[in-house]
Amino acid sequence: MIILVINSGSSSVKFQVFEMETELVLCRGIVEKIGSNFSKLKLKYGKDGSYEESSEILDHRIAISKIISVITDPRFSILPDVTVIMAVGHRVVHGGESFTGSVLISTDVIDAMERCIELAPLHNPPNIRGIKICRELLPNVPQVGVFDTAFHQTMPDYAYLYGLPYSLYEKYKIRRYGFHGTSHYYASREAARIMGRDVLELKIITCHLGNGASIAAVKNGESIDTSMGFTPLEGLVMGTRCGDLDPAIIPFLIEKDQLTMDGINNLMNKHSGVYGLAGMKTGDMRDLELAADNGQKRAILAREIYAYRIRKYIGAYAAALGGVDAVVFTGGVGENDPQMRERSLAGLQFLGLELDLERNKLRDPGVISTGSVWILVIKADEELVIAREANRLVLALH
Amino acid sequence: MDLNIGNQDRLKTRLRELAEKFHVSESDLAYELARIHCEDLMLLQRYPTDIDDTDSIEMKVIGVIGSETIGRGIAKIMAVRGVRVVMIGESDGDVTQSMETMHCNLDWLITKWELTETEKKLILQNIHATSDFGKLADVDIVFDTTRLTFDRKLGLYQKLDRTIPSRTIVAIDDETCPLERISKGISHPDRLIGFHFIYPVSRRKIVEITPIRTTSAEVIRRMAGVSRFLDKEFVVLHETIGGVSTRIMAPFINEAIRLWSEGCATAYEIDRVMRLSMNLPMGPLEYADTIGLDVIFQIMESLWRFYGMLQFKPPERLGYMVKSGLLGKKSGQGFHTYKASQIGEVL
Numbered sequence: 001m002i003i004l005v006i007n008s009g010s011s012s013v014k015f016q017v018f019e020m021e022t023e024l025v026l027c028r029g030i031v032e033k034i035g036s037n038f039s040k041l042k043l044k045y046g047k048d049g050s051y052e053e054s055s056e057i058l059d060h061r062i063a064i065s066k067i068i069s070v071i072t073d074p075r076f077s078i079l080p081d082v083t084v085i086m087a088v089g090h091r092v093v094h095g096g097e098s099f100t101g102s103v104l105i106s107t108d109v110i111d112a113m114e115r116c117i118e119l120a121p122l123h124n125p126p127n128i129r130g131i132k133i134c135r136e137l138l139p140n141v142p143q144v145g146v147f148d149t150a151f152h153q154t155m156p157d158y159a160y161l162y163g164l165p166y167s168l169y170e171k172y173k174i175r176r177y178g179f180h181g182t183s184h185y186y187a188s189r190e191a192a193r194i195m196g197r198d199v200l201e202l203k204i205i206t207c208h209l210g211n212g213a214s215i216a217a218v219k220n221g222e223s224i225d226t227s228m229g230f231t232p233l234e235g236l237v238m239g240t241r242c243g244d245l246d247p248a249i250i251p252f253l254i255e256k257d258q259l260t261m262d263g264i265n266n267l268m269n270k271h272s273g274v275y276g277l278a279g280m281k282t283g284d285m286r287d288l289e290l291a292a293d294n295g296q297k298r299a300i301l302a303r304e305i306y307a308y309r310i311r312k313y314i315g316a317y318a319a320a321l322g323g324v325d326a327v328v329f330t331g332g333v334g335e336n337d338p339q340m341r342e343r344s345l346a347g348l349q350f351l352g353l354e355l356d357l358e359r360n361k362l363r364d365p366g367v368i369s370t371g372s373v374w375i376l377v378i379k380a381d382e383e384l385v386i387a388r389e390a391n392r393l394v395l396a397l398h
Numbered sequence: 399m400d401l402n403i404g405n406q407d408r409l410k411t412r413l414r415e416l417a418e419k420f421h422v423s424e425s426d427l428a429y430e431l432a433r434i435h436c437e438d439l440m441l442l443q444r445y446p447t448d449i450d451d452t453d454s455i456e457m458k459v460i461g462v463i464g465s466e467t468i469g470r471g472i473a474k475i476m477a478v479r480g481v482r483v484v485m486i487g488e489s490d491g492d493v494t495q496s497m498e499t500m501h502c503n504l505d506w507l508i509t510k511w512e513l514t515e516t517e518k519k520l521i522l523q524n525i526h527a528t529s530d531f532g533k534l535a536d537v538d539i540v541f542d543t544t545r546l547t548f549d550r551k552l553g554l555y556q557k558l559d560r561t562i563p564s565r566t567i568v569a570i571d572d573e574t575c576p577l578e579r580i581s582k583g584i585s586h587p588d589r590l591i592g593f594h595f596i597y598p599v600s601r602r603k604i605v606e607i608t609p610i611r612t613t614s615a616e617v618i619r620r621m622a623g624v625s626r627f628l629d630k631e632f633v634v635l636h637e638t639i640g641g642v643s644t645r646i647m648a649p650f651i652n653e654a655i656r657l658w659s660e661g662c663a664t665a666y667e668i669d670r671v672m673r674l675s676m677n678l679p680m681g682p683l684e685y686a687d688t689i690g691l692d693v694i695f696q697i698m699e700s701l702w703r704f705y706g707m708l709q710f711k712p713p714e715r716l717g718y719m720v721k722s723g724l725l726g727k728k729s730g731q732g733f734h735t736y737k738a739s740q741i742g743e744v745l
Contacts, residue, residue: 034481037458259510260601267511281515 004385007091008130015294018387031063059126094120095147102389106141151181178226180208182382184216187330203321210331217317239283242272277302280320307343344380404465425648455623461534471599477524485527539567569593573641574700587612606641649709654682659715665733684734687726
């Protein structure tokens with residue numbers, strides 16, 4: 001069974017082709033800078049084959065047609081033709097309250113997705129565009145939508161509601177949704193597999209630390225709380241996002257500096273986080289670690305703030321879960337920054353979190369703890385989850 | 399006849415009601431009405447109703463004539479969205495100075511958190527400022543932001559006819575420009591359209607689109623798409639000089655200046671009353687200072703000349719101030735006095 005996974009963003013489309021019997025990745029790639037005349041298609045296939053072309057790719061339709069033609073191009077011998085594609089799995093950022101799991105896409109489903117646009121005005125429209133185009137280009141292939149928010153739909157109401165008037169939840173559906181659901185789901189399942197235990201009997205804290213970062217409390221396989229909220233702005237301090245904040249700061253700043261709505265939104269989303277704290281014109285954790293190691297004071301402070309926020313959430317979620325069996329690190333920073341893992345866990349020995357300092361330094365994913373509570377590094381693989389979901393739903397059709 | 403988008407459905411309903419009332423078919427009635435007001439009804443059919451597809455506006459590179467405030471504003475909002483911009487200034491000196499101002503403005507916007515350093519780079523990378531008119535040769539849309547006398551304006555468009563390909567749209571920001579008259583003197587009147595931004599260009603969420611009788615439906619549709627692309631609402635106006643905002647703003651400022659010259663209140667007091675009573679971000683006199691008193695004078699004079707109504711007649715005092723070089727914020731002195739730090743231009 002061949003599955004194509006599509007992640008259609010505002011100016012790029014990522015893709016991956018899976019052979020599901022062995023879960024082998026046949027190829028992966030990206031079309032970047034859509035809408036410009038120096039768009040790029042990058043493809044990696046087989047053992048170490050790679051291919052790149054630059055051309056003018058004006059819209060998502062052309063981008064996706066290009067992807068389909070390149071994965072069926074005889075030069076790369078990835079797929080003989082499009083008829084072998086049994087399903088297309090799509091990443092969709094926001095499913096609101098309508099989607100608690102992955103779905104086979106129909107016109108009704110697209111309508112429901114369009115009603116969620118208000119909740120994710122930047123992300124959902126390109127996701128939906130990708131789906132519509134695939135339906136047209138591959139009309140006989142079932143399409144499956146996998147939502148970033150779906151895994152967190154199991155949160156209890158006391159965890160997802162804010163201390164705002166209840167009428168605002170009824171009127172605008174203002175509540176915690178949480179994001180990176182696919183990643184938290186995968187990380188918790190992989191952790192249980194490595195531990196040799198059933199996820200349904202475990203209390204796991206998953207830390208997805210990438211450009212955006214969030215943390216989730218997973219109890220008996222279900223998400224019961226997560227740090228991102230109504231939008232991906234809440235929670236941890238991130239590359240350029242501020243995370244948790246006293247909301248009164250916002251009207252204060254608007255008034256003080258006569259800021260516009262765009263100004264204040266950009267301030268919190270693009271100028272904050274370690275970028276704004278360190279003032280180094282970069283939100284990349286690798287640059288920050290380097291500068292801090294060289295003694296730059298604000299960089300040292302920024303990474304301490306970043307780690308402290310993670311530590312606080314781990315503590316809070318240990319309380320929410322009533323104990324913890326495993327803490328999982330995943331995502332770009334979570335997988336590749338041993339210093340940040342060490343810093344985040346500092347002083348948490350009382351919870352049974354003992355880091356194996358030697359193993360922590362190794363690049364390989366795996367177990368990095370010596371104490372009673374497991375600490376694991378797991379390579380994020382959201383595409384595989386999307387492919388599995390598509391596979392599952394399509395098999396159920398027959 | 400009122401031809402706003404929102405009124406289309408009402409017009410259609412009205413047509414059906416009238417047809418029933420007079421026991422004629424809708425098509426017969428439409429035919430009769432069409433004979434009476436043929437061109438207006440034709441206009442109605444050309445008006446865009448639902449523009450949500452901004453993919454088809456075919457806009458990769460645009461031209462902006464004029465490197466003053468509005469020109470820079472358009473260049474910025476296009477460039478930040480990845481559109482390449484050719485901005486034409488009058489002389490090399492103008493162009494250099496304009497780009498220096500642009501740098502300062504972008505830095506100022508960074509301090510207001512509205513831009514990141516990366517976005518500033520992207521904007522500057524996408525703007526090519528020049529005094530060479532020939533560089534407009536392959537742009538998709540030209541935005542003209544100049545305010546010129548009729549003869550010079552006509553001359554400009556005749557020159558454009560020789561420079562740009564026939565597919566290129568000519569969008570005119572100057573809401574007081576008599577487009578119908580201009581259209582008689584140029585070779586492609588179908589691509590001429592009024593497209594008025596409101597200062598400050600990046601902040602105001604609406605544009606006024608003023609097609610003329612010759613404007614093609616395709617051009618109206620594409621320009622409506624452009625406003626959507628820029629995250630702005632649009633209103634399509636019908637046969638007007640001055641649009642809505644300027645027609646109303648001019649007498650508003652005019653009256654404020656009269657009050658002020660009568661001496662019944664200071665400029666500060668007039669602005670304070672209007673700001674607080676009508677919940678405006680700034681009072682009429684500060685607004686005039688911000689736009690530039692020379693521009694305000696020009697606008698009033700054009701409207702006065704066209705309509706002959708006293709409410710548009712520029713007050714003598716305003717003419718005196720302009721001739722004395724008191725131009726508002728840009729000169730540091732207008733109805734109010736400004737310190738250099740207050741002059742940060744919003745693009």
